[in-house]
Amino acid sequence: MAKSEETKSLIVATALRLFAENGYDRTTMRAIAAEAGVSVGNAYYYFASKDQLVQGFYDEIAKAHLTTVRQSIEGERDFGARLKAVLLAWLDVAEPYHRFGTQFFVNAADPDSPLSPFSDESSPARDASIGLMRDAIADSDVKLDPDLRDDLPDLLWLYQMGVVLFWVHDRSPGQKRSRMLVDRTVPLIARLVGLSRLRVLRPVSREIVSLIRDLGKRDDATLPRT
Incomplete structure (x- = not known):
């Protein structure tokens, strides 16, 4: 690891x-x-503010998650097993x-905060997570509606955000409920993903994708996408 990366990690830790x-706050x-x-x-020099420092923490978590997941899904073909490995690996790393979860969520819940998972500043960690879902x-071995394939990583990332929100509020030992x-x-x-390939259900899955796309739009632009 380069000296600069070691220094950044030290400051974050x-x-x-x-x-x-x-x-x-104190x-x-x-x-x-x-x-x-x-x-x-x-x-x-490394972090212009505490908010940027927390962004650095998010990036560190994303990198550790990436390394852990790639090891755990290597050779696995079952889609459900791969998806579960992605989510459980995040829980292990986090x-x-x-x-810290509650404090960070208070800041991240503000839609105007740079710590929001939907902000431009959060794009490196968000893109890494969506990339993992794509992988x-x-x-x-999943078979799904071809029109759903491009949007599915984004939809699964939104699902992961739901898991993260539950985890933040989970007070069970070792977050067993999460x-x-x-x-x-x-x-x-x-x-549900497998059923999307069935002709009778394709209109439903495509309507869901259309809804998510529309909800992701802002007044001036769409949310950053990969």
Whole structure:
């Protein structure tokens, strides 16, 4: 890992620890820099604000998720198993940071916040997650409506965001309820995706895609897409 990447990771890890100890609002960039052993100027060189620093955390999670998933789905062809592996891998990677989830969600829930998963600033992490969904589909045995294939990764990412929201509020030990949610819903989704190829159900699946596209539109443009 290049020195700059090591420094960025150190700053992010230090910030997360201080957020846990002191709270997000009471943690300053100066305190983060001092604890990480870097100058304030160096901290601001990598992250112009605390919001950008949290974006850096999202990017770190996305990279760790990518590595974990690629190992877990290698050689697996079953679409449901691949999708479940993607979601469970995210829960595994994110588990150490569950205590930060509520604070981060408060910021991310603001549609004007750069921490929103739909913001331009969040595009690297969002694109990585959608890309994983695309990979899960591409190398699987799933048979689906051809017109659904291009939009399915985006739809599955929205499903993942629903799982993440549930996880944020999950207070069960080890977030077992979130894992149960994945275990119980993935087979249903895999079944629905498979049924989309049936001629009688194609109009329904295409109407769902059309609805999602329309909901994703803003007044001036559509949401960023991959």
